[in-house]
Amino acid sequence: MKSLIFLAIFALVFSACSTKRQYFEPTNISGDAKISSLNASIKHSTRNGATLSNGTLITQNGLQSKALSANEYFLGSYEGQDVSSTIEGKLTIRQGSALVLEHEFDEAIVSASIEGNRLAALSAANKIYLLLIDTNEVILEYASGASYAQDARTAAPVFLNTIIVYPTLDGKIMIVQKDSGTIVRDAVVSSENFFNNIIYLDVEGDNLYAATGTRILSISPDRTATIAEQIKDIKLHNGRIYALLKNGF
Template identity: 45%
Template sequence: MKKIYTIISILSALFLLGGCGTKRQYFEPENVDLRVNFDYTLPSHILTTSVNGAILKNGMVVTKDGVLSNDISFTKDTILLNAYEDKIITSSLDGNLIVTGKTKEVLFQRSFNEAIVSAAIDGDKLALVTASNIIYLIDTIKNINLLEFESSAIYTQDSRAAAPYFMSSLVIFPTLDGKIMIVDKNQGKILRDVVVSSDEFFNNIIFLDVINDTMIAATGKRIVVINPERTLYYNGEIKNIVSHKDRLYILKKDGEILLTDLNLQKLNSINFKFAIFSNAITLDDHLYIIEKKGYLIKADLDLKKHQIFRLNDEIDDKSFISFKEFYYDNKYLKLK
């Protein structure tokens, strides 16, 4: 028995020494072109963010189109779920969902028993996904559920959650258990479901888009591309995806950026060793990537040339990227 305890003690000591000797490695580029400053300030600090927008501490809203005017503001417990030309979808942490017009009038409101993870609206149809993986399709004029369906139970989820996607006659719902549900928009009937990934943890859909006749959906582990001819898959540790015309930019957790066509055929790749990608977007003829340790990477769309700029801050708090700006804390940077 004494010998067993001795062996356990030795193994424990080796484990502790090994753990203490492990050092996190960070992105340290050899060539940095210039330092880029956040030259513009926000009216207030960022309070909450989502993939589609941010709420400032003073209640003002930042959408993909930029900061909205002072005419509309929200309370501090509000999360912006989505924004369209004339509608803003928000929810409180306790499930109070509101659709607001940009002239501040409330167009629709309903309280749910839990938080809303993602939402989208098209005309009088509202699609949403709750924190317990229930999908709803709601007629906002009649205030009735066209569809209420609970998918599989989940235990953990990624903070990135794709929004439902409206097509002419269909709604595509991204679930939290790695599926997409294709629903008839007018009847609220589930026509088909597709399993993107069957992982047990952190398996929600983080990306969903439709380009021409091709649908792309992804979790943090797998991408599925569905077109009329076939279904294609890509497996990997995925941080983010950016779609641009007939191309996909797959940003991976190991610092690689993979460029593919819509059939997931590799066109090019570039590796930024140990980079932690925070946000990314295409603008004009470039791909812009924000790296968490405080770098801006600007690459051409073919990933053949790139520049790296040092930001004047690490990205260690809430941030949001719009169509043309990167917002962080109480300041922002114009991408150009």
């Protein structure tokens, strides 16, 4: 089971980059690029989408005609439901134009995920939450360590079979039992003092991958591996991590 990966050791094979900078030139171009412009500027962005200044959303499915109110920003779409928050901490879930949930947190929510009746969220105060949507009941509220800055790339929680993996803003991942909301363990990805948010969190097969801006960690049933780099972005595909580094490699 995927939930057992945290009881095992971690694994990942990373390919080293050449020290010589290389540039790619395509040898075959099949068509011209289509250039278009947005109908407003981007006022807020996350890994899962962006909010334009007119309230229009950019999701993973493209530009959406639906719009948020002036003080809301988009966090992501899950199971056909859109999650948004305000800077004051009012979180809203909508399904189409229908309101599913409104909940007032003590601080802004910076990332969230939904599975069935459960909402997992991370706040700007580095608190993780688990909330039951049908009753609007918070069954877990836990403050992790101090965090002095936030990154727009902050990852969203990941639901697995019986657990939820939460990112934090201080370089850790938290493992929570889905049914009870009990924290069962945590793991340190990086221990930097500043800008140590978990910017990437994903699962493929029995492997879990997490990263901050300075370190990548992999968990699998075989072993653990880490790599330290200045990381700009990450892509996971077919068991391989592709990292775009700040030095251009």
